[in-house]
Amino acid sequence: MSLQATTRTTAGRGRLFDSILDTVGDTPTIRINKLGVDHATIYVKAEFFNPASSVKDRLALNIIEEAERTGALKPGQTVVEATSGNTGIGLAMVCAQKGYPLVVTMADSFSVERRKLMRMLGAKVVLTPRAEKGFGMYRKAVELAEANGWFLARQFETEANADIHEATTAREIINDFAGSRLDWFVTGYGTGGTVAGVGRVLRRERPETKIVLSEPANAQLIGSGHAQERGPDGAPAVSHPAFEPHPIQGWTPDFIPYVLQEAIDSRFYDEVIPIAGAEGIKWAKALAQKEGIFTGISGGSTFAAARQIAEQAPAGSVILCILPDTGERYLTTPLFETIEAEMDEEELALSRSTPGFQFAA
Ligand code: PMP
Numbered sequence: 001m002s003l004q005a006t007t008r009t010t011a012g013r014g015r016l017f018d019s020i021l022d023t024v025g026d027t028p029t030i031r032i033n034k035l036g037v038d039h040a041t042i043y044v045k046a047e048f049f050n051p052a053s054s055v056k057d058r059l060a061l062n063i064i065e066e067a068e069r070t071g072a073l074k075p076g077q078t079v080v081e082a083t084s085g086n087t088g089i090g091l092a093m094v095c096a097q098k099g100y101p102l103v104v105t106m107a108d109s110f111s112v113e114r115r116k117l118m119r120m121l122g123a124k125v126v127l128t129p130r131a132e133k134g135f136g137m138y139r140k141a142v143e144l145a146e147a148n149g150w151f152l153a154r155q156f157e158t159e160a161n162a163d164i165h166e167a168t169t170a171r172e173i174i175n176d177f178a179g180s181r182l183d184w185f186v187t188g189y190g191t192g193g194t195v196a197g198v199g200r201v202l203r204r205e206r207p208e209t210k211i212v213l214s215e216p217a218n219a220q221l222i223g224s225g226h227a228q229e230r231g232p233d234g235a236p237a238v239s240h241p242a243f244e245p246h247p248i249q250g251w252t253p254d255f256i257p258y259v260l261q262e263a264i265d266s267r268f269y270d271e272v273i274p275i276a277g278a279e280g281i282k283w284a285k286a287l288a289q290k291e292g293i294f295t296g297i298s299g300g301s302t303f304a305a306a307r308q309i310a311e312q313a314p315a316g317s318v319i320l321c322i323l324p325d326t327g328e329r330y331l332t333t334p335l336f337e338t339i340e341a342e343m344d345e346e347e348l349a350l351s352r353s354t355p356g357f358q359f360a361a
Contacts, residue, residue, distance in 0.1 A: 019097055024050055024057045025168045029176045029320065034290045035283075035303075040310045040317040044287075044303065045173070047324050048295060052086075052093040052121075054325035055169075059193055060090030062164035063153045064098060073151045078103060081153035082141035084134070084190070084250055085114035086325055091153060092121030103150070105140040107133065110249060111333050134253035135239050142235075156191050156257040157234045165197020173198065173320065174205055181318040186212040186306040188251045188275075188298050192260025194322060199268025213269040214305040216246035217276040221256050222264065234258035247277035247334050250298045250324060273305040280304055281335050288327060296330050299323035 017023055027049040032042040047055035067073035078101040081091060088104040095102040102123040106115065109130035118125050126144070128137040138156070145152040155161055173185070185202060187194050195213055202209045215222055224242035231237050236255035243254035256264070263269060277297065284300025287293040295303075299322075306321035313319065330336060343351065351358055 020051050021061055021094060021097055024061050026172060029173070030293065032291060035286055035307070037307075037310045037313075039315040040313045040319060042303075042306055042310055042319045042321060044293065044295075044299075044306075044321050044323045045169075046293065046295070047322065048326035050090075052089050053329070054086035054090060055194060055322070056086035056090040056324075057093065058090075058164045058168055059155060059161050059191075060087060060094045060153075062160045063155065063158060064091070064094050064100070066158075066160040066163075067151060073100070076100065078148065078150040079153055080105070080141050080145050080148075080150040081155060082106070082134070082137040083155065084110050084253070085118075085329065086250055087153070087155050087191075088118045088123060088125070089114065089121065092118045092123040096122045103144060105137045105144065107137050109245070111330060113329060113331055117329075130245075133239060133243070133245075135236065135255060138235070154235075155193070156236075156253075156259055158259070161191055161193035161259045162196035162200070162262060165193050166200050167197075169194060170198045170201035174201060177206075177318075177320070181316070182206055182209045182320060183313065183317040184210050184212055184306070184309050184319040186214065186302055186309060186319060187322045188214045188248070188302050188305075188324070189257075189260050189263075190250045190253065190298075190324075191257045192263050194324075195268055196259055196263040199263050199266065203266075203268060210270040211268055212271050212273055212305055212309060213263070214273045214275050214302055215252050216244075216248050216301075217274040217279075218244045219246045219252050219254075220272075220274050221252055222272050223274060228256035228261070230258065234261075248275070248280055248297050248301050249330070249333070250296070251301065273308060275301045275304045277301070277334070283307065284327060284335055287323075293323070294327040295323040296325045296327050297333070297335050299325065299327075300335075 029043050029045050036042045050057040080103045082105045105126045107130045108127045115125045128140050221242050229237040239254045280297050280301025283304045
């Protein structure tokens, strides 16, 4: 090595992996250094370290393996699911590795890169009209499953969802914070799997930790106090009256999922904080530009809630915030609206400031 050898070395993971599926989970918990407050510490759990770059890889893997264990999914059978993106991308990764065909139904309002990522991973994507909201894409998946005898993944109702967060996400948090304070755990909800699974474990093993649930300011389904009407299988019977379209993709569908209902009924949260989409986008950009932490709009929104908690928290408090996915999933969304592809004035001035390799004016 050179005289001024680097101080950073790595040792490998100490094992060889049998498949991409064995790399799901064990995401790092990272301290915030610039965007925090002086009197408290905020950590983020960076779920974009999962192989298909989101928290939903965990659930995708468990839904398929649970169905294999129970025999609900037969070799070579087609899997179908309604998903706003990350579950579909996770399922596409798992189905590619295990050899199941996958069909995803998705409202045409979700970002184009999500469709393309699923198709790149070998899935078929059937679009549904945005006017029919999450309920429409869900009904379409049910229709296709019934018409073709396919396996419906049912992320919003299946026990495999919260169970995997109880068995992995929560265990990682318990182990990473062993011997450390943990005063608040902050998360949003899509299916509610994260809060239900982590809530079960924190209530049991870290009862002093307060749980904060966040939802879009213009779609306060929990905040409204209005109960969800359901069918016999737990699936929603109607769209929730408090829902409005919001830019925080992956958060709050137009119904209260059955998986989330466990967290509501068991009071797995101590506080609900509404966050406006613009606020989430602001913090996602700040995380990228001041911390080098590149997460999506829901990550920025969860951080916005964590930041609010930190401001009021007693000195010495420790707060953990979930960052569900990567910012690369949002190139065509409002997150990148102010990010230009062409050079701005400052960049053009730099280009002109030395003689070579300029574009003609
Ligand atoms: N953010 C994003 C980007 C997501 O895709 C999801 C999952 N739909 C969530 C947050 C919420 O996670 P959960 O479904 O576990 O509530």
